[in-house]
Amino acid sequence: MDRPVLNNKTMTNGRPLQYDPDKALHAAMQLFWSKGYEATSMQDLLTAMGLSKSSLYQGFGGKKELFVRCLERYRTHIYESFRQLLETSDSGLTFIETILLNSAAEARKPDHLRRGCLLMNTATEFAQKDRLVAEHVTIGFKGLRKALKVAVQRGQQDGSITSNQDAGILANYLACTLGGIKTVVKGGGDEKSVKEIVGVILKTLA
Amino acid sequence: MDRPVLNNKTMTNGRPLQYDPDKALHAAMQLFWSKGYEATSMQDLLTAMGLSKSSLYQGFGGKKELFVRCLERYRTHIYESFRQLLETSDSGLTFIETILLNSAAEARKPDHLRRGCLLMNTATEFAQKDRLVAEHVTIGFKGLRKALKVAVQRGQQDGSITSNQDAGILANYLACTLGGIKTVVKGGGDEKSVKEIVGVILKTLA
């Protein structure tokens, strides 16, 4: 992704981009992640991304389009981190344990840093109100479930997870509990009780 | 609650309220529940509550104050419905099963009617940004966990739920999964897969 432009016509020469589109997109994503869509103003975005209003509109098309780009970025981001984590995990179960405990660890942070998961935040904030956003959320969830399913299957092969239940169903169950943990943490849950919850979840996989 | 006024000085005579404060509050709650805090405008509220701007400010004090009142109302509402449901449930487990399946049933509705739970929506939307709101969310969560704990204890007594685990921990676990189901449904989950998830959860209680 060299240029942030929406149309993909080839560009030959002229003044090159004065900002790093990837960095800018990253900053926007962080902001949306922290504050949500509605509560993030264009001014906030301009400041965080470090570019002028015209550049933003020229480069990203508008608030909604920018947000969708952020969703995409977030999605590919977590897929990648999941892939890496799974690669370096001893077993399917420890992979899942790590993910759950990471989520639980957010409870140690002060309130304003409990950002949860951009995908799930978006689902609760306004996936119902916009078809395009809803589609991206659905895609994101699907990918999440698929990644978890792969992990469950590996766990069932290496014996760390029970084979008594269908891997797909267990993956959906895990996606659900993951969302639950995010919600509990955002609701002010302390790490100790969240860890107890994780304990119950892990026990159900054994 | 005769008068919605914020100060509680005694009122003797004068023109009585031309609207039903309870009905108005209910309408506001429905709106916040559906659209969230930020996305609900004062104009929306005025229309839905059927009163004039001055009446709203005079009677409820402002958007934030009104929202907090709605949170309180929602809280007492669900406590009451939980109490009633538990009373008429055969066992602790069937009570929990009913609650989970009710949440799952929302997946049958079209997107714009998947409202989730006002408390959890608020937790994800902006509990971090406002201390007062955060407190109310925390209180609400606490009450929810307590209600679930009572149900679990009853289930442990009547034998429908395992006694191998602490009732409080199981209650927290259930609150978590409940939030997860709400999230999954909002994210576009279909009823079939949500029911499968509920199946897994119930199995973990046995």
Add this chain to the structure above:
DNA sequence: TGATTACTGGACCGTTCGGTCCGGAACTGT
């Protein structure tokens, strides 16, 4: 150097935001 390209800052747009205020009308108890 000159022609071409397109990034950039800021002025500007109409709309909507939450919130205040006041004058007139409606209802009460005496």
Add this chain to the structure above:
DNA sequence: ACAGTTCCGGACCGAACGGTCCAGTAATCA
């Protein structure tokens, strides 16, 4: 009928919203 009280419609407020537009200019290639 009257005085006292409170409700309520609507005008009005400044600020912020997302978005458009254009002139100025920086960077490229030939």
